Amino acid sequence: xxxxxxxxxxxxxxxxxxxxxxxxxxxxxxxxxxxxxxxxxxxxxxxxxxxxxxxxxxxxxxxxxxxxxxxxxxxxxxxxxxxxxxxxxxxxxxxxxxxxxxxxxxxxxxxxxxxxxxxxxxxxxxxxxxxxxxxxxxxxxxxxxxxxxxxxxxxxxxxxxxxxxxxxxxxxxxxxxxxxxxxxxxxxxxxxxxxxxxxxxxxxxxxxxxxxxxxxxxxxxxxxxxxxxxxxxxxxxxxxxxxxxxxxxxxxxxxxxxxxxxxxxxxxxxxxxxxxxxxxxxxxxxx
Amino acid sequence: xxxxxxxxxxxxxxxxxxxxxxxxxxxxxxxxxxxxxxxxxxxxxxxxxxxxxxxxxxxxxxxxxxxxxxxxxxxxxxxxxxxxxxxxxxxxxxxxxxxxxxxxxxxxxxxxxxxxxxxxxxxxxxxxxxxxxxxxxxxxxxxxxxxxxxxxxxxxxxxxxxxxxxxxxxxxxxxxxxxxxxxxxxxxxxxxxxxxxxxxxxxxxxxxxxxxxxxxxxxxxxxxxxxxxxxxxxxxxxxxxxxxxxxxxxxxxxxxxxxxxxxxxxxxxxxxxxxxxxxxxxxxxxx
DNA sequence: CACCTTTATGAAGTTTTATTACATTATTTT
DNA sequence: AAAATAATGTAATAAAACTTCATAAAGGTG
Numbered sequence: 001x002x003x004x005x006x007x008x009x010x011x012x013x014x015x016x017x018x019x020x021x022x023x024x025x026x027x028x029x030x031x032x033x034x035x036x037x038x039x040x041x042x043x044x045x046x047x048x049x050x051x052x053x054x055x056x057x058x059x060x061x062x063x064x065x066x067x068x069x070x071x072x073x074x075x076x077x078x079x080x081x082x083x084x085x086x087x088x089x090x091x092x093x094x095x096x097x098x099x100x101x102x103x104x105x106x107x108x109x110x111x112x113x114x115x116x117x118x119x120x121x122x123x124x125x126x127x128x129x130x131x132x133x134x135x136x137x138x139x140x141x142x143x144x145x146x147x148x149x150x151x152x153x154x155x156x157x158x159x160x161x162x163x164x165x166x167x168x169x170x171x172x173x174x175x176x177x178x179x180x181x182x183x184x185x186x187x188x189x190x191x192x193x194x195x196x197x198x199x200x201x202x203x204x205x206x207x208x209x210x211x212x213x214x215x216x217x218x219x220x221x222x223x224x225x226x227x228x229x230x231x232x233x234x235x236x237x238x239x240x241x242x243x244x245x246x247x248x249x250x251x252x253x254x255x256x257x258x259x260x261x262x263x264x265x266x267x268x269x270x271x272x273x274x275x276x277x278x279x280x281x282x283x284x285x286x287x
Numbered sequence: 288x289x290x291x292x293x294x295x296x297x298x299x300x301x302x303x304x305x306x307x308x309x310x311x312x313x314x315x316x317x318x319x320x321x322x323x324x325x326x327x328x329x330x331x332x333x334x335x336x337x338x339x340x341x342x343x344x345x346x347x348x349x350x351x352x353x354x355x356x357x358x359x360x361x362x363x364x365x366x367x368x369x370x371x372x373x374x375x376x377x378x379x380x381x382x383x384x385x386x387x388x389x390x391x392x393x394x395x396x397x398x399x400x401x402x403x404x405x406x407x408x409x410x411x412x413x414x415x416x417x418x419x420x421x422x423x424x425x426x427x428x429x430x431x432x433x434x435x436x437x438x439x440x441x442x443x444x445x446x447x448x449x450x451x452x453x454x455x456x457x458x459x460x461x462x463x464x465x466x467x468x469x470x471x472x473x474x475x476x477x478x479x480x481x482x483x484x485x486x487x488x489x490x491x492x493x494x495x496x497x498x499x500x501x502x503x504x505x506x507x508x509x510x511x512x513x514x515x516x517x518x519x520x521x522x523x524x525x526x527x528x529x530x531x532x533x534x535x536x537x538x539x540x541x542x543x544x545x546x547x548x549x550x551x552x553x554x555x556x557x558x559x560x561x562x563x564x565x566x567x568x569x570x571x572x573x574x
Numbered sequence: 575c576a577c578c579t580t581t582a583t584g585a586a587g588t589t590t591t592a593t594t595a596c597a598t599t600a601t602t603t604t
Numbered sequence: 605a606a607a608a609t610a611a612t613g614t615a616a617t618a619a620a621a622c623t624t625c626a627t628a629a630a631g632g633t634g
Contacts, residue, residue, distance in 0.1 A: 019582060037359055040620055051584040056622060067621065068591095072324055072362040079363030100415045103553060107545045108406055111538075112399060119395055128387045147444060154437045154537075250441075251398075251538055251545075258394045266390060306611060327591055338613040343593060354592065355620095575634105582629070591620070601610070 008033055008077040014062055021050045022058035033074050041067050111251045117236035118252040121220050129231045130215050131263035137187035140166040141207065143175045143200045144191035151191050151217075151253055158261045162268070175203035184211030192216075193235075193249055195223025204228055217253055233260070295320055295364040296407075301349055308337045309345040320361050328354050398538045404523035405539040408507050416518045417502050418550035424474035427453040428494065430462045430487045431478035438478050438504075438540055445548045449555070462490035471498030479503075480522075480536055482510025491515055504540055520547070 008030070015026040025048045029036050036044065045052045055067060064070045134140060140159060144152035149170030159166035169175040182188070188207045192200050195218035204214050208228060216229035219236070226232045235252035295317070302313040312335045316323050323331065332339045343354060351357045421427060427446060431439035436457030446453035456462040469475070475494045479487050482505035491501050495515060503516035506523070513519045522539035 021583065041622085042620075045584095052621080053585085053623080054583065057583090072359065075359040075362045076366030079366050100411045100418070100550065103550050104406070104409060104411070104414065104546055107549050108402060108542060111542050111545065112402055115395060115399055119391070122391060124387045124391070127391065131387070147441075150437060150441045150444065153440065154434075157434060157437065251541055254538055254541070255395055255398050258398065259391050262394050263387065263390050308612060328593090329591070339592080340594085340614085341612060344612090578631105578633080580629100580631075582627105584625105584627080586623105586625090588621105588623070590622080591618105593616105593618070595616080596614085598613070599611080601608100603608075604606090 008074060010062060010073075018058060018061055021054050022061060024048045024050055025055055025058050026062075029074070033078055037071060037075055037078075114236045114249055114252040115255050118234070118255060121234055121236070123232075123234075126231050126233060127259060127263065130233055130260050131267065133187050133213050133215060133231065134189070134260060135264045135267050137213070138165070138183070138185035139187075140164060141175075141178050141182065141186065141188045141212070142166065142168045142191065143179075143188060143203050144168075145170060145172065145197060145199050147250055148191040148193060148197070148200075148253075151250065151257065152189075154254065155189060155191075155257055155261070158257070159264075162265050164264070169203075172199040172203070175199060176206065179203045179206040179210070179212075182207050182210045182212040186210075186212040188212050188214050190214060190216045190225055190229065191218075191253065192223075192225055193219050193253070195219060195221070195225040197225070201225060201228070217256060219249065295361060297349060297360075305345060305348055308341050309348060311335045311337055312342055312345050313349075316361070320365055324358055324362055401523045401536055401539040402542050405521070405542060408521055408523070410519075410521075413518050413520060414546060414550065417520055417547050418554065420474050420500050420502060420518065421476070421547060422551045422554050424500070425452070425470070425472035426474075427451060428462075428465050428469065428473065428475045428499070429453065429455045429478065430466075430475060430490050431455075432457060432459065432484060432486050434537055435478040435480060435484070435487075435540075438537065438544065439476075441541065442476060442478075442544055442548070445544065446551075449552050451551070456490075459486040459490070462486060463493065466490045466493040466497070466499075469494050469497045469499040473497075473499040475499050475501050477501060477503045477512055477516065478505075478540065479510075479512055480506050480540075482506060482508070482512040484512070488512060488515070504543060506536065 011026050012030055015023055015030065018026055025044065028044070028048050039047070041052045041055050045055055048055075059065075059067050059070045062070070064073065140155075142152040142155045144150075149168070152168035152170055156166050156168035167178065169178055179188070186207075188204055190200050190204050195216070201224055204225070205228070208214060213231075214229040215231045215233065216225045217233045217235065218225055220234040233256050235249050235256055298313050299317055302310055302317065305313055312331065315331070315335050326334070328339045328342050332342055335342075346352075346354050346357045349357070351360065427442075429439040429442045431437075436455070439455035439457055443453050443455035454465065456465055466475070473494075475491055477487050477491050482503070488511055491512070492515070495501060500518075501516040502518045502520065503512045504520045504522065505512055507521040520543050522536050522543055
């Protein structure tokens, strides 16, 4: 059975155990993987200055049935890398699009990439801490204005489903009022892409004075909010242009929210399933 | 440059435009992509009961140089799917997780997949229509309750950035009131994952009576809302368990929202850039 | 250090696979 | 129903992959 185990990686790993002339071929492949796909054995033999038989032998040494299988594997490897490495830059600006399909690709790639990038900078320790803090909180306040306010509301809804006391405050007045009443048993989830939103900063200052724990969710990097937070969560910061208005970062932030929500729910598995089930039923009956 | 149109998708898309005997081959490939990689032209011809020449012609019709290129492409497609397909089924239920990393993977893969799946069922024509309708609307009403209400608010914020009159109504009362005032120059964007939310149905009924256009955003498939809508947009319906509470579909819906928003913004490129710029400035000054 | 053994490589031939050119059959049009 | 056009298949050709066997290089042994 054909396996997708990254052909190129396999070659790189095993190259040193090959015979000298086989190594010549392996190295050529490592350096020109894309080109190989267009080359026949005889041409490749010529470029590498080895015989065709050597190439076949190399394929076998690497565990492939033959040259064809090697090529298929390399093609698969390349596509896998490509999938994960698409040039994010190329598409981060709003353009004048002539085709709907281009818009779809533009937006979708941005969103997919932002989730992937967020994943690449994730700090598992911080996620775990955040989950624990939220899990043991008496009340969870969620602060965020503008686009982050939408996320805050999403958090409130999610935690409501598993019967947690969680309230979103998308406006400064509500934030300040609530922060004033918090205790050391409570937690604030502060959402701000820039990490510099004044309203949120003012509010968590008060929350902190009252002993509440602060969890921040911002773009990657130091900011006034991260400096005040007990635990910092980050969403991809690669989005360059607010001009694009695409706000892919928001989707990455939601992904993080989903993660910590799932973490809390899973820590209380039995209970969570029960609540989710009754939430589901009560929504269904409304129809 | 990265393209979503990997070999298999290309085949699926174009299969219907092929000549009958070529279709036989295309269908076989779609159903047994993995197997193709091990088959020679003559063997494939035999299984499909067509001539070898037909196969070559099909490859050309699909835009490949020949059979070899097609095979390489399929191999690449499969690996790409594999990269993103990792055990989707296995993880669609909330579990008791022992490792934070498992939670992160669980949630992230679900979210990535839901965007991907949404893309695979996208109807470009409908997207284009939706963009045109929204672009020319005097006022845009966005209806959605619960989780969809959060999305509705997101839409409002997005369109506000490019200076469109767009209002979210996450509650039934507001929806009904606004619907009563709509005209045939207006558009309603109706968001409901199930497509059966009573509040939304009631509201768009009134909007329709007043001549407003209806665009729906629901899970894939027929529903009461889609039947009333002029244009139907769909987000992946693969999410099996409401129990998971992960609501990956929401992220897929946001992706669709981003797409139509970007479409409208791009149709008015100069203007949009201007508004986005002034939005950015005014937010910045607040800090 | 000459001889043998083992290992590595290449040249030429064989088989398989892909592709082309042309013939035949079906389908449409007038 | 005949002519024109499109679709498909057959058989020949070209190209590629793979095998076999010969030869050369390296390494060890009496």
